[in-house]
Amino acid sequence: MSDRSREERRLGWMLCAPAVIAMLLVTAYPIGYAIVLSVQHIDLRFPNEGGWVGLTNYQTVLTSSLWWTDVLNTVIITVVSVSIELALGMALALVMHRAIFGRGLVRTSVLVPYGIVTVVAAFAWFFAFDPGTGFVNHLPLIADDKAWFGDRWSAIGVIIAAEVWKTTPFMALLLLAGLTTIDGGLYEAAKVDGANAVQRFFRITLPLMKPAILVALLFRTLDAFRVFDTIFIMTRGAQNTESVSILGYNQIISRTNLGLGSAVSVLIFIAVLLIAFAFVRLLGVRMAEGRPGA
Amino acid sequence: MCFALIAAGCGSSGSGGTVTLNWFVATQPGGTIEQVAKDCSKASGGRYTIDVQLLPTDASQQREQLVRRLAAKDSTVDLIGMDVIWTGEFANAGWISPFPEPEATEVTKDVFPSVVDTASFEKKVYGAPFNSNTQLLWYRKDLVKKAPETWDQMIKEADKLASQGKPALIQVQANKYEGFTVWFNALVESAGGTILSGPTTVSLPETPTEDALKVMGSLAASAGAAPNISTSDEDTARLGFEDGSSAFMLNYTFAYASAEANAPDVFKNMGFARYPRVVASKPSKPPLGGFNIGVGAYSTHQDLAFDAAACIGSDKSELTATELDGLPPSREHLYTDKVVTKAYPGFSQLVKESIDAAGPRPLTPAYQDVSLAIQDTLQPPDRIDPSDVTSLYDELKSRLEDAVNGKGLF
Numbered sequence A: 001m002s003d004r005s006r007e008e009r010r011l012g013w014m015l016c017a018p019a020v021i022a023m024l025l026v027t028a029y030p031i032g033y034a035i036v037l038s039v040q041h042i043d044l045r046f047p048n049e050g051g052w053v054g055l056t057n058y059q060t061v062l063t064s065s066l067w068w069t070d071v072l073n074t075v076i077i078t079v080v081s082v083s084i085e086l087a088l089g090m091a092l093a094l095v096m097h098r099a100i101f102g103r104g105l106v107r108t109s110v111l112v113p114y115g116i117v118t119v120v121a122a123f124a125w126f127f128a129f130d131p132g133t134g135f136v137n138h139l140p141l142i143a144d145d146k147a148w149f150g151d152r153w154s155a156i157g158v159i160i161a162a163e164v165w166k167t168t169p170f171m172a173l174l175l176l177a178g179l180t181t182i183d184g185g186l187y188e189a190a191k192v193d194g195a196n197a198v199q200r201f202f203r204i205t206l207p208l209m210k211p212a213i214l215v216a217l218l219f220r221t222l223d224a225f226r227v228f229d230t231i232f233i234m235t236r237g238a239q240n241t242e243s244v245s246i247l248g249y250n251q252i253i254s255r256t257n258l259g260l261g262s263a264v265s266v267l268i269f270i271a272v273l274l275i276a277f278a279f280v281r282l283l284g285v286r287m288a289e290g291r292p293g294a
Numbered sequence B: 001m002c003f004a005l006i007a008a009g010c011g012s013s014g015s016g017g018t019v020t021l022n023w024f025v026a027t028q029p030g031g032t033i034e035q036v037a038k039d040c041s042k043a044s045g046g047r048y049t050i051d052v053q054l055l056p057t058d059a060s061q062q063r064e065q066l067v068r069r070l071a072a073k074d075s076t077v078d079l080i081g082m083d084v085i086w087t088g089e090f091a092n093a094g095w096i097s098p099f100p101e102p103e104a105t106e107v108t109k110d111v112f113p114s115v116v117d118t119a120s121f122e123k124k125v126y127g128a129p130f131n132s133n134t135q136l137l138w139y140r141k142d143l144v145k146k147a148p149e150t151w152d153q154m155i156k157e158a159d160k161l162a163s164q165g166k167p168a169l170i171q172v173q174a175n176k177y178e179g180f181t182v183w184f185n186a187l188v189e190s191a192g193g194t195i196l197s198g199p200t201t202v203s204l205p206e207t208p209t210e211d212a213l214k215v216m217g218s219l220a221a222s223a224g225a226a227p228n229i230s231t232s233d234e235d236t237a238r239l240g241f242e243d244g245s246s247a248f249m250l251n252y253t254f255a256y257a258s259a260e261a262n263a264p265d266v267f268k269n270m271g272f273a274r275y276p277r278v279v280a281s282k283p284s285k286p287p288l289g290g291f292n293i294g295v296g297a298y299s300t301h302q303d304l305a306f307d308a309a310a311c312i313g314s315d316k317s318e319l320t321a322t323e324l325d326g327l328p329p330s331r332e333h334l335y336t337d338k339v340v341t342k343a344y345p346g347f348s349q350l351v352k353e354s355i356d357a358a359g360p361r362p363l364t365p366a367y368q369d370v371s372l373a374i375q376d377t378l379q380p381p382d383r384i385d386p387s388d389v390t391s392l393y394d395e396l397k398s399r400l401e402d403a404v405n406g407k408g409l410f
Helices: A003-038 A056-062 A065-098 A103-115 A118-129 A152-180 A184-192 A197-225 A229-234 A244-254 A258-282 B002-007 B032-043 B059-071 B087-092 B103-108 B113-118 B151-163 B178-190 B206-221 B234-242 B254-262 B302-312 B315-325 B332-336 B338-343 B348-356 B367-378 B390-404
Strands: B019-026 B048-055 B079-083 B128-140 B169-171 B196-198 B246-252 B270-273 B288-295
Touching (some): A056 A258, A065 A152, A065 A244, A103 A152, A118 A152, A118 A229, A152 A229, A197 A258, A229 A244, B032 B048, B032 B302, B032 B315, B079 B087, B079 B302, B087 B288, B103 B128, B103 B302, B113 B128, B128 B254, B151 B206, B151 B246, B169 B234, B178 B367, B234 B246, B234 B254, B288 B302, B367 B390
Parallel strands (some): B019 B079
Antiparallel strands (some): B079 B288, B128 B246, B128 B288
16 A cells, blocks of 8 residues: 555545544444443333343343234335335336426425425324225225224235335435436437337346445335334334334333333344345445445 | 523522422313312412423323433422323332322322222322223113113124114224223223232233123124224224214213214213123123322422322312313212212213222233233234133233233333
C-alpha cells in the first residue's frame, strides 16, 4: 500500500468518525443493554426478585410454541408481502420511468401511501374492512357479515394488503433508481437486433437491475420482518396473527418482564442479522458498489 | 404544568395553599369524572383541587400508561382510577400505598364484600371502591317467553330461533382482550370452580373448567354465534343487540340506557335476567367490574390523596356516577336510593343481587400473565371442540402454572 492510499484511508476514517461515534451511542449502547437485560430475571412488577439467570430466558422463548407460531406468522407476512411489493413495485417503476406526460404528478401520486403514517394507514384499512364501519363488505361477491379480523387467514390477508399498499412505493422508488442507471443505447441496439419487449425486459432490464433489486429486497425484508403497527391496530395479535415484534411488546410493555422481553428482542435482532447476512453473502449484494458480486 | 403547580403552592403544605392532586383515570362519556373531581375539590374547602388526567378508553392501554409512570416512580401520580384487577399487581410492586385508618374503614363501610376483596391485597385496603359493575342477561321478550336459566338452554333456544328464521344471536365478549377472561372466569366460577385459589396457586378443578369450556365451544359452534364472535367486545355486543339481529346479550348495565337511546324498537321488548347458570343446580356467579381509587406510592401529597380518594368513593360520588353514567354503586344500601331505582327501572335489585353473588377474577400480582395465558390458550372460542376439551384443559392448566410463577411466554 502506498503512502498516498494509506493517507487517504486515514482521512476516510476520520471523516467517518463522527458518524461511527453517533451510531455507537444510539445503537450499540441500547443493543448492549438489551443483551445484559436478557440474561437477567427482571420484572418491574416483582421488584424484590431478580438476578442473573444465564440463558434461561432464551430457553423459555425458544421452547415456547408461541414463539415459533409467531416466527411462522412473521415469515409468511414477510415473504408474501415482499413478493407482491416487488412485482407491483417493478410495474410502478416502469410506469414512472416511461411516463412522458405528467411525470412529476405520476411520481408524486405513487408516493402518497408511503407518506402516510403507518398507524393512520392501518386504521384506514381496519375501518374499511370492519363489518360495522367498512365499505368492503358492501362490495359485490363479498358476504355482508364477513368478519375479516375474526379468522386467522383473512386477518393476515388484510394485514398483508395494508403493508403492500403502504410500502410498495418505497420499493418502486428504489427500483426506479436502478432503472435510470441503465444506458438507453442498450435497448436501441437490442431493438435493432430484433429483440421484442419481453426479451428486452428479461435480457437487459432485469440483469442490469439485479443490484438495485437485491438492495430493495434486503431493505424491505428487514423492515417487513419487524412488522408491528399494522398488526397492533388491526388484531393486537388475536386469532393467531401475532408477529415476533408484538410478542416482544407483550413481554416488555404489558408484562414489564424486561428479561424475557429483551431475550425476544435480541432473538429478533439475530434473525435480522441472519437475513442481512444471507442477502450479502449468498445473493451477493454489495451495498457500497451497488453491484452483484462475482 | 409546572407553572400551574407553583402558582397553586406546590408542596407547600405549611403555607395553607391549595394543593393540586392528579387523578389518572379513564373518561366516562356522561361526565362523571369531571363532576366528581369538581365536587370533591369543592368539598375539601380549598385544601386540594383534583386535576383529571385522562387515560385511554381501552383498559389494557390505561394499565400500560400507568405502569410506565409508576415503574418510573412518577411523583405526579396522586390518585389512580384502578380497574378491579390491578390491585394485586400494583400493591405487590409497591406502586400504591395501603389506606391508613380511619380511611380504610370509611372507604369499605357497607361495600359489597366481593368488591372489598378486589380493593384489598394481603389483608390491607389499597383502594376506595368507586363504582362497581356487573353483567346481566339481556334478552328479547318478543322472541323468548322466559329468560333461559342456563347457557345450554340459551344455546338450544338460539338454534331453535335460527331454524325459524328469527333473530337468534347470543352476544358475548370473545375478542382477544380482558373481556374474554371476564367471560371465562364467570363460567368457571358459575360451574363451581375457581381459577386460582391463592395469589400463586392454580386451582382450576377439572370438571367445572371443562363445563365452562364446553359452553364456550358449543356457543361458538351454534347458530347463536355472531359472525364477529372472535372480534366481539362490549360495544360490538351492544351494536349487535341494538340492530335487531340478536335474541340474547351478556353485557354490563350501560347496555340498557344505550338501547333506550339508540334502538327504541328493540328497547321496548328488552328483558333482563340474572347471568345464566353453567350447571343447572348451581347459582351463577356473574362477572364483576368497576373501579377502585388507589393512592400513588410516590405521591408527595399522600394525606390529601387519601382524603380525596375517600371523597371519590363516598355515597354522593357513587350516586353521581349512577346518575350521569349509569354505573352501579359499590355500596349495598344505595340500591334503594331513587337515583339508582331510576337508573335501573325494575332491575336495581337484580343488579344488587348480581354484584353480591359475583365471582371476581383472580387476585394476584401476576394477573396480567394469568389473563394472557387464558386468552392465548382459549381464544378464539371456535378452537374449542365441545366434545373433547381434555387436552385443552391440560394445556391451560400448565400455562397457568407458568403464569403464576412468572415463567413462560405469553
